Amino acid sequence: MPLPSSPTDLTLSEARDALRTRAISSVELTGAFVEALAGARALNAFVTETPERALEMAAASDARFAEGSARPLEGVPLAIKDLFCTKGVRTTAGSRILGNFVPPYESTVTANLWDAGAVLLGKTNMDEFAMGSSNETSYFKPVANPWRARNSNRTLVPGGSSGGSAAAVAAHLCLGAMGTDTGGSIRQPAALTGIVGMKPTYGRCSRWGIVAFASSLDQAGPMARTVRDAAILLKVMAGVDAKDPTSADAPIPDYEEGLEGGVKGLRIGVPLQYRIDGAPPEIDALWAKGVDWMRAEGAEIVEVSLPHTKYALPVYYIVAPAEASSNLARYDGVRFGHRAAEPRDVTDLYERSRAEGFGAEVRRRVLIGTYVLSAGYYDAYYVRAQKVRTLIARDFAQAFERCDVLLTPTTPAAAFALGEKTADPVSMYLNDVFTVTANLAGLPAISVPAGLSENGLPLGLQIVGKAFDEQTVLRVGRSLERAAGFSAKPGAWWKAA
């Protein structure tokens, strides 16, 4: 296989093959990414770069190749969202409150990656505690989207909360990245940066060692430049884990196998309720194109109804803050992280450490969560939301009696400008209108880049599947990717002159 002019332009699967045939060494490949990272600091995609560790791991991988004991991701450089605890490498969750927290343990998902031979390039920037859809709530400043609108120098957001991972993949600063998705935090930034992002079924990947936001919704997933790359990563990430009792003891198929199988004979559902008022016409147009592509590839298109769709975001903004208010109770200024100076007493220590350590959006959500769980309001808000959540899950169960997967837009619009939506939290929340339902119902879903907006920005289409049927989701995603033939790249404005 001829190598491209820069090794950073290889896809993960191409790089894996080039490493195996020893057309390139991991040290060469990793070195090229370390250099790319250093030249792309204008994007602010990383909170922590780990170049020395990366090159050490790469050298160890090259030794493995030499002795013929290479593992599935041997020598493949990856970026990790700073929500995954990495042993000996500072982990911030995008928050001041974790301070200089250096985990004495490794998350299960990242441990699986290192056990498979992958190389750590660094920890990526993100919305604080994964609460945000633009990466603007990060204590470490926003991430810039590598994409800019045609004839514009305006900085756009990469989406969020996995904004740093999305930007890093889109700008070729890594071969793939880890994200987490609680309401759309992998798929929405993937769509806004022209990459592939997948949220697996709840329980497919262990949540152990991932800083918790909303435990019934959080799920780790791969972000990559192709569907095949996402399939390769998911295979290594997934698996039951004794440390996470909600991780599923389900067989893990080889996701690469059958990836090119196409959609002939599959029934693809198109949910009526995903046509929303006020969405730009280009979103509907791209969706219609996606339907045509799938029909042309041999799928049967079925109209389905998900009648409770419009209630998904309000349910999410009760359930997620409720769980967050409980999960974030651990930040007390005593055992780790930020501690307020000269506390008067222990209550003052807690209250000021948390007020200083949490940003505005996190404070707002913890207070909302505390309110909806408090005596007198619990039934009216939290229990009612969980009942509507049952109805949302039932909608999907009924739809899946008539189809194998659903095809929807990923986001209601292309990337927006920095600061454009920060004044109104609810307008920011609406970014996740098409993605949040899959979290509430625990279903696997992928976003695939499918076209450009009128002003030249990437847009994604989403495939949602049945629980634990990632294989079909990936197969349809691959078919969509092939039909869309998305090959546009952002201009490399961020490269240091």
Next chain:
Amino acid sequence: MSVDNKTVRHIARLARIALAEEQVEPMANELNNILDWVRQLEEVDVAGVPPLTSVVEQRLKMRDDLVTEGDQADALMANAPEAEDHFFVVPRVVE
């Protein structure tokens, strides 16, 4: 059911987040904006619908009641902002 300043002070205390007096009113407004929006759930008929407790059907797993990762005091204390020997330091609690 709109959140007033007194309620905001109360939930901020429950959540152990210090709120300066001038932050109370703006926070009440922000919370009310969000709560007004989520209140559309009141129009859904949920009679007889059970609250969702688990998205994926699975049996609760049991494990043996054993110490699996003990004896790591040094690692546990390594990130403490203030510690003495193997103790976390907090302001005096009992006078």
